[in-house]
Amino acid sequence: MNVIWIVLVVLALVVILSSFVTVQQGNIAVTTIFGKYNRVLFPGLNWKIPIIEKVFKRVSIQNRSVELEFQAITIDQANVYFKAMLLYAVWNQEEETLKNVAFKFMDERSFMQALVRTIEGSIRGFVATKRQAEVLGLRKDITEHVKEQIDKTLEEWGFHLLDLQMNDITFDEVIMKSMAQVVASNNLKAAAENEGQALLITKTKAAEADGNAIKIAAEAERQAAQLRGMGVALFREEVAKGMSMAAKEMQQANLDTSVILFSMWTEAIKHFAENSKGNVIFLDGSSEGMDHTMKQMMGMNKLMDSSKK
Template identity: 70%
Template sequence: MDLFLVFVILGVIVLYLCVVIVRQGTVAVVTVFGKYTRVMTPGLNFKIPFIEFIYRRISIQNRSVELAFQAITADQANVNFKAMLVYSVLSQEEEVIKNVAFKFIDEASFMQALIRTIEGSIRSFVATKRQSEILSLRTEIIEHVKSQIDVLLETWGYHLIDLQLNDIAFDEVIMRSMAQVVASSNLKAAAENEGQALLITKTKAAQAEGNAIQISAEAEKTASQLRGQGVALFREEVAKGMAESARVMNEAKLDASLILFSIWTEAIKHFAENGKGNVLFLDGSTDGMEKTMQQLMAIQKLNNNGDTPPPAKR
């Protein structure tokens, strides 16, 4: 009975040593006495105890690593890079898995080689460019690294999926100088825009002022013409009225000086009402009235005969 129990226990141990469970997303490399023999795929697998050993479990999933390093441009400016690298095993083919398992002594050595290779590729590219060009060459840097690294990684059994340059920064002194350059450019652009706006504003104002002056001049011209026509009509009507009055009084054999006297008194009344304290000197002599009468009679003759009146005596 004790012997049977011993065999059962030994059987369980052997069975336990024979069973190998490989997780999804990984493969297991099996060796026999240190020599590669086969690859175990995900799921339940079996091996020969004490003869076959699991040399290494390899993940075939995507992996990522963050990088932080410094490079120097052609004009001796320090550039600080922060990048993220995404890579994976090239495929599950046997030769690829053998390369992944045996190319490097361990995972740490592979990571060190990968990181240093990428950093060196970026540094060699940046060393040929000037500081002012770096920020605009993000895509070119990534393409340069991929073109150089892909072939090398394939010999190691890996594939570069993505490389992202998350941050490109210069030293603090350079950043301040770049900020000053940008600020100066912005101020220059703002000044130019302000000057253009002021020029446009003044041009529009000058055009508006010129249009206003032109309109005002046209209005003044029209108003002067209308005033002149009004004064001419007024004088014509006054002359007609006075000539008519003189004719009526002449037919009635009355002295025309009565008309002058009436006009004279009306004028004095108007002057008194609207003079506002101003002093006016009027020619109220008989000669002055006579001269006015002669002018009125000439206007009457003009209205009766249609002839041009003789010029007034001075």
């Protein structure tokens, strides 16, 4: 009799203890009665009907991630290799959503397989309409396309796609080498063009500087020549005036002008000898020649005096 009571007490304790269920934070438990959905249990200590109510599945409501590696083919038959990271989570904590998460798939492996294949198929379908040269610049477009295509499907399963990162997009080795060569040739072309532009600018500036130097030198020479001409003209004018005045004074004093002519002639010959630098100069040293020169100077002086008046 005592043994029976002991057994009954033990069974009662087992039943009582099995009536309580602990659900960890970040999880929600789905229960069934005789294999049919009953309710959801939230984090903490929960009570359930002993024996007949069972915890069918514990659903994580935390964010989950998975890495994907797969291959796609472009419209021009180029192989593209993708490495992506998928971030997803349960859509919300509503009862209908949790029922879908718990009962849509037989197990977690089946769900992951369906999720990965769905995303791969969406990306492959998108890449199949693009050329190989376009794919690298379409990371954002691919992500937006995938989200648009599978968000509704995932919602039916009770999940939501939070993010899809295309971590790496590569091609066959031959294509990668050709792309690298294209980039290198474009860089060399750009460098050559920049160098040519720089050389052109340098040459242009040098030519402009040379042209300005020539203009400045020509202007300076022109001004110097003008000043030299003015100096020579003034010198000749003063010489003519001096000789004319000297000749007039000698004529008024009834003196022979040959004396002054001779004196000026000798001074001129002395000046030629000192500054001729070895050049040969032929002069008419006769008295008639000197007299003729003096008359010309006196006539020039009269013309200049009359023009000033």
